[in-house]
Amino acid sequence: MNRNIQLLWNGLIPENPIFRLALSMCPAVAVTTSVENGLMLGLAVIFVQVFSSCTVAIFRSYIHPRIRIPAYVIVIALWVTVIDMILPVISPDVYKKVELFVKLIVVFAIIISRLELFASREPLVPSFFDGLGMGLGFLFGLVVTGAIREFFGTGRIFGFEILDSGPLLIMILPAGGFFVIGFIMAAFNWIEYKITGKIPTSGGAH
Amino acid sequence: MKEIIKIAASLTAVCVAASLILGFVYAKTDHMKREIEEKGHQETIQSLLGYGPEKKAPSDLKIYHVERYVVTKPDGSVVLAYLLPLKDHRYTFAEIDLNGKPGEIYEIKADAAVLNEKATRDAAILSALPKGTKITYAQTLYVADLGDKRLGYVVPGSTQGFKTFIKLMVSLDPQFTVTGVAITYSEEDPGLGDEIKKDFFKNQFTGKTLELLKKLTVIKDPLPAEYAAALDPEKAKKKNLTPQQVKEIKDQHLNDNIYALTGATISSKALTVGVVDTVKKFVYRLDILNGAIKEKSLSVAF
Numbered sequence: 001m002n003r004n005i006q007l008l009w010n011g012l013i014p015e016n017p018i019f020r021l022a023l024s025m026c027p028a029v030a031v032t033t034s035v036e037n038g039l040m041l042g043l044a045v046i047f048v049q050v051f052s053s054c055t056v057a058i059f060r061s062y063i064h065p066r067i068r069i070p071a072y073v074i075v076i077a078l079w080v081t082v083i084d085m086i087l088p089v090i091s092p093d094v095y096k097k098v099e100l101f102v103k104l105i106v107v108f109a110i111i112i113s114r115l116e117l118f119a120s121r122e123p124l125v126p127s128f129f130d131g132l133g134m135g136l137g138f139l140f141g142l143v144v145t146g147a148i149r150e151f152f153g154t155g156r157i158f159g160f161e162i163l164d165s166g167p168l169l170i171m172i173l174p175a176g177g178f179f180v181i182g183f184i185m186a187a188f189n190w191i192e193y194k195i196t197g198k199i200p201t202s203g204g205a206h
Numbered sequence: 207m208k209e210i211i212k213i214a215a216s217l218t219a220v221c222v223a224a225s226l227i228l229g230f231v232y233a234k235t236d237h238m239k240r241e242i243e244e245k246g247h248q249e250t251i252q253s254l255l256g257y258g259p260e261k262k263a264p265s266d267l268k269i270y271h272v273e274r275y276v277v278t279k280p281d282g283s284v285v286l287a288y289l290l291p292l293k294d295h296r297y298t299f300a301e302i303d304l305n306g307k308p309g310e311i312y313e314i315k316a317d318a319a320v321l322n323e324k325a326t327r328d329a330a331i332l333s334a335l336p337k338g339t340k341i342t343y344a345q346t347l348y349v350a351d352l353g354d355k356r357l358g359y360v361v362p363g364s365t366q367g368f369k370t371f372i373k374l375m376v377s378l379d380p381q382f383t384v385t386g387v388a389i390t391y392s393e394e395d396p397g398l399g400d401e402i403k404k405d406f407f408k409n410q411f412t413g414k415t416l417e418l419l420k421k422l423t424v425i426k427d428p429l430p431a432e433y434a435a436a437l438d439p440e441k442a443k444k445k446n447l448t449p450q451q452v453k454e455i456k457d458q459h460l461n462d463n464i465y466a467l468t469g470a471t472i473s474s475k476a477l478t479v480g481v482v483d484t485v486k487k488f489v490y491r492l493d494i495l496n497g498a499i500k501e502k503s504l505s506v507a508f
Contacts, residue, residue: 030395064216066209071220078224085231089238092246100393100400161444173469 004129011133017110018141018181019188024110028142029177031101035158038146041101042139044083046132048105049114051079053131056119063120072115073106080106110138141184148180247390251360254377254386255350264352269360270508272347273327274491277301280338285309287341288495289321289331291507297321299331300498308498347488349508356380356508361488365480367392368399368472376484382416387481399473407474409437410464411481413456416489419482422463424475429465433458 017023032038055075056063063071084102088095105111114134119127150156153172155163170176193199249258257263273289287301297316301309314321316330324343331341348360358379364371373391376384387408394400401407406429414422435441436455447455466474499506 030398033398062216063220064213066213067217067220070217074220074224078227081228082231085228085235085239088242089235092242103393169468 004126007126007129008133008136011130011135011137012140013137015134016137016141016188017134018138018145019185021110021113022185023113024108024138025181027104027108028145028181029174031104032142032146032149032177032180033153033172034150034156035143035146037101038142039139040098041104042135042142044098044101044105045108045111045138046135047083048076048079048102048108049111049135049138050128050131052076052111052115053119053127054124055079056115057122057124057127060120068116068120069112072112072120075115076108076111077106110134144184145177145180148184149176152176250375250388250390251348254360254375254388255358256385266353267357268351268508270349270351272349272495274344274347275299275331276342276344277335278340278342280336286344289314289327290499290504293505293507295507298504299334300502300504302494302498306494306497308501311502311504347492351508358385359488359492361484362390363480363484363487365476365483367394367476368470369393369395372402372473372476372480374477374480374484376411376481376488378485378488382485382489384411384414384419384481384485387411387477389477394470394473398467399470401467401470402473402477404438406434406438406441407467408477410462411478413460416485418461419485422478422482424466424471424478425463426466426471428468430459433462433465 011017013020015021018025018028027041031041052072052075055078056072080102084099087098087102114131118130122130147157149171150158151162152168153170153176155161155167168176171180189199251269252258252263255263255267255269257267270291271289272291275287275289277285277287279285285301285303287299290298290300292298295318297314299312299314301311303309312331312334314330314334316327320330321327328341328343332339335341345362347362350357350360358377360375360377362373362375364373366372370393371391372389372394375388375390377386377388379385389403389408392400392402394402432455435445435447436452436459442452464474464478
């Protein structure tokens with residue numbers, strides 16, 4: 001397989017930021033009370049991740065290794081702020097919906113960890129695909145979690161009513177977020193165990 | 207030693223580059239962003255008064271601004287002041303002291319365009335006041351007239367939310383019954399506190415009279431299903447409720463307290479306190495302002 005496509009796939013399933021790497025769990029639990037919220041945050045993360053990865057990949061040789069973390073934080077904050085300033089001018093309606101999420105992104109562990117682990121060592125093109133893959137994987141995780149929680153918590157999916165009321169109110173409360181993500185994570189691990197025969201090792205959570 | 211200079215230089219370069227980019231983007235977008243915000247602001251006021259894309263505002267609808275200022279006089283004493291539009295398109299700056307007694311009145315020689323922009327407005331007012339006076343802008347109240355009749359008021363307010371301030375606007379009819387609530391700025395958590403913006407929550411305030419507002423609290427009971435449907439226009443349409451039925455259900459629940467959002471009691475309480483406080487303060491201030499207008503026999507435009 002082409003390496004770039006492999007990087008995309010890698011971020012989506014084998015190293016999914018939420019279910020496999022267990023990074024940026026706070027926003028994943030907090031925001032996924034509906035599919036729409038998950039989708040909006042996911043889109044915002046894709047933008048920031050791709051732009052930050054590309055920036056760091058281009059300038060990686062100029063960033064002194066001792067100060068790489070503060071430099072990455074500045075890069076992320078820069079892109080978040082730029083999006084926060086440009087988006088309301090380009091599309092005020094979209095901005096109204098994603099405004100809250102965009103401002104949350106500065107502190108996401110997934111973005112800085114991809115900069116540290118990937119973009120700071122690889123050239124521009126693979127970094128772009130890694131960033132895109134990770135962003136898509138994050139979006140996928142948020143949408144799946146959001147769909148399950150919204151359906152069981154409120155009986156709706158994407159705002160459309162399917163059941164009259166939610167059968168399990170706990171699902172849209174924070175505890176429900178932990179349950180859903182925990183079960184999906186377990187499912188991922190079980191599938192990996194079935195395929196490889198090895199018990200998966202865990203990642204770190206933030 | 208050499209190392210540390212390299213590190214410092216590198217970090218400085220990153221920061222300078224970032225700030226240059228930010229400065230450039232800000233300079234390019236700030237003007238447009240403010241224009242869009244101002245447009246959105248006007249639309250919010252119109253929609254609170256019941257006009258929007260579907261129902262065009264009639265041509266005799268007039269919305270007057272009344273800006274409230276805190277004035278520090280040269281001798282250090284503090285008074286309040288209102289910038290009032292007069293009938294003959296002039297403006298006046300009327301001081302009212304903290305006990306509600308009307309004070310000095312200054313004529314402001316400027317036209318509407320100058321007084322619409324905050325920076326030029328402040329300068330125009332200061333030029334009319336004695337030297338050494340300091341003014342601080344507090345808020346803008348909106349008075350809406352339909353022809354010669356008072357349509358209502360739109361009052362901005364703010365309240366401490368879950369993380370930061372919630373800015374809101376309340377529209378009132380001439381008897382100070384709430385006709386609408388809009389949230390203009392908030393950073394409540396999406397999916398939890400952010401639900402205060404939803405129709406089924408904020409419409410609970412509409413129809414509440416001043417008397418009801420004074421003893422309004424938040425209760426943790428679940429929102430009754432039929433009330434929820436009546437509060438949300440889209441839901442009411444889906445359930446085929448006629449406007450008559452919607453009105454009946456709303457009237458039934460008129461004396462209810464505010465039903466808190468599930469998982470967001472703090473935000474629910476914050477908005478309730480904000481609305482009640484905003485209305486109470488406004489009614490108190492308007493009373494004093496009307497008294498002052500009468501005493502000084504000002505011919506205000508509204």
